[in-house]
Amino acid sequence: MDNNICNRLPLGRSLAILAKTYYGALTKRLEHLEIERYYSILILIENHGAKCTQQFICDELKMDKVSMVRIVDYLIEKKYVKKVVNPKDRREHFIQLTKKAIEVLPAIHQAIDEVNSAALKGIAKEKQKELYSQLNSIQMNLAHLPSQKIYINYKKASKKV
């Protein structure tokens, strides 16, 4: 049997395992901050600026908006973000970083850098870039893949009708 995890399992399963292992390592480094797994949200807002609506965050992180309500509530309770109604469109709420979040972000980046460089150890810098671009390309390829059910092709012999 092949000892490469990607050959033993469906690609998506391998990716899920990687993601879980990565999250475990990262979350342990940051669990005392009480941001759970929500550092991605802080980083998203950090990158995108003061105009992140909940819907935007859901779209970027491929999460559903119902779950996002509670996550944002949690982050507000922990004082990492605040909600600001968009005066131009009062349906939208901008989720913005607080002073506390800004203070904490360097530690988050440090943890991510540590785990990233541990994860990518042994992979040359150019290869890392190539890997990132391949992963991005996979995501793009899958994002709008039409779905068609696959049916079982029973052999006539095994079907006694």
Add this chain to the structure above:
Amino acid sequence: MDNNICNRLPLGRSLAILAKTYYGALTKRLEHLEIERYYSILILIENHGAKCTQQFICDELKMDKVSMVRIVDYLIEKKYVKKVVNPKDRREHFIQLTKKAIEVLPAIHQAIDEVNSAALKGIAKEKQKELYSQLNSIQMNLAHLPSQKIYINYKKASKKV
């Protein structure tokens, strides 16, 4: 802002999104089979043979054994697997494929092949191998990563003590 998902988000988050997208595509192709996301288990057993214990499956798929109890129950209910007590060690139960599972596996493989080739479109065969080997190496690197909490390095100026 960089438009590559891996540069916008922590690597683990990008991988989780990829995994989710992949699973979505695959599950839609197979949802009528009522194996939920458990085709990985069938494939694992297919590869490893008749001596897969629940614990082995958990170790391979990085799942916890408590959840595995219910999943195996579900797969038994749907007649995809059966439980056989290991006569050499009666604590262990081998999880084995049924005739139904064996009949269904070609359809699962076809679906995986379809989604894989869609996902990897535009990536040359040798590059695919390289990608798989990089993903495997990331998993190995992360698997036994020691964890150390990262603390916030407050500037003296911002701390009025």
Add this chain to the structure above:
DNA sequence: ATAAATAGTTAGTATTATTAACTATTAATT
């Protein structure tokens, strides 16, 4: 013979995802 370890199970809890129904607001249509 006893203690420790392992495989699996059950119960309880927490997290997350999913669906549907809802409010408030904005945009589109007649």
Add this chain to the structure above:
DNA sequence: AATTAATAGTTAATAATACTAACTATTTAT
């Protein structure tokens, strides 16, 4: 201008999954 659609966010209910602890049965180690 009035009505209808659509959008952002919320709430409630349900289902899936993960995690912890406590438990049984069995095997291994002392």
